[in-house]
Amino acid sequence: MAVAEPTALGQEPVLAGNRRLLLSALGPMEWTGLGLVVLITLVAIFTPLIAPHDPYESIGAPYQSVGHGGLLGTDDIGRDLFSRLLYGMRTSWFSALAVVGVGAIFGSIVGLVAGIRGGWVDTVLMRATDAGLALPGPIIAIAVAVALGPSLINTLIAVTLVWWPWYARIVRGETRAIVVRPHFDAARLAGARRVGLAIRHVLPGVLPTVVIAASVDLGFLVLTLAGLSFLGLGAPAPAPELGSMAYQGLDALFSFPLIPLAPAVAVFVLAAAANMAGDGLRDLLDDV
Template identity: 50%
Template sequence: MSTLPDVSLSRLRPPRALRSPLMRHAGTRLNLLILAIVALLTLVALFARVLSPYDPVQAVGALNLAPGSAGHLLGTDSIGRDLLSRTLWGVQVSWFASLAIVASGLVIGGIVGVLAGASGGWIDNLLMRLTDLFLALPGTLVAIAIVAALGYSLQNTLIGIAIVWWPYYARIIRGEVKSLASRPHVEAAKLAGTGRARIVFRHIVPGVIPTAIVTASLDIGNVVLLLAALSFLGLGQPAPAPELGADTARNLQDLLTQWWIPVVPGLAVLLLSLIANLGGDAIRHLMATKR
């Protein structure tokens, strides 16, 4: 930690009048660059099957080829499958599965939150007690139990995570609805005799959308990690389907000899989560700037 006094540090900074516009402009450009990277990642995931040089489940080369080998940029695994192809397919599964989980959780939580916040009374109390019940349970364990009950597959994993993810959105959106309901323009609409449904859909829901978008975008990285963790535990697609968490777990025994086989899918998970988190921060900053 620096031992310089605050006054010395303040002298090194440009005047606020010069600093703020420059920093805002630079920050906006950086955030747009991050969102461009997120868009590029989405395109790569979307066209993963086209970009993959080989079938990810077929042995197409020598065993345990190191990264940079001829015809295999990221090498091959212990069965001779191309790691680049498996990673691209795994990125597609992880990225769009995470988006689906966040979207479904946001829809369910949004409906519950808007209904509770706009209705009030016993409906609000009932829905919030139900939400609190889900929040009190350990989400990861509940998701594992749901997958174990339904059967091990990617679809059931998505269902399990979505079921435990919606309460967070319900709480946040309900609070935002309560806040918006006390705004002057909403009070004016009530005094003018506007119906409750019209007030909700015309004045409250549009005001909730920015908060919902920011919250959801910040959650995608966490869902990527949770999905990879459940896949690592064997709760995703069965072998030999490519999945980043499962590919990392299945090849851990090669870590000390052919390190790239488990490291490549593991790094892909970290990069996905990092890009998603940076994208969420970028969206938050850009939307805060517009307000």
């Protein structure tokens, strides 16, 4: 009893020191990215409370300048540009998070099953995964979105269909490396079920890799979804979406450049923040 207390107390400074050492490895750019991601997420959650106007409602004359028709002026039919920008960022951010989440979860399940089961199950699942990886992702996403019809949900389905194979391939490789380790063999010989093996012995080992891949993918997905929306494959007008807002504002590029440029800058900010945060998470988890 006298030995247990000092050991527990002695571990706390060591763990705290390790956490401080890991956090100190992040540079200013990584901290900026993580801070922006937190800020963007909070703004997206509370957009209905922050936006001064309904994004669908006309508040005045078209093409009002900054300060005269709201914070950023009004668009071609008199809607508040700042409110539409906030809602557009909210849609783009949550859409990218949804694709990353669904793709990572489904792909991870496929990779775990293939890696643990092995044999013909592994062969079938990996051949399906390889087929998905061999196809040109953007072209397939556009084709699926066109076939399903222009809507935000259809676009998310189309992008998710070409995104999950990457996670399946990554997780399968990590899983195959884990199942040959002695502790996995010991747990299997002790009678652990496959589900228990996956959750307790494999998932903790592959989770950091999945988190890193998802965080890096987030910025690219923001650009991909904005591009599809720019091509008219996102939510139909008048829904506020950054890609479609930039396209609809091209007619005013020289007379009122803020209308098309503000959504483009917002896309850049979202993608840059996600990429910086992804780099920070990668550096942090690589040192764990």
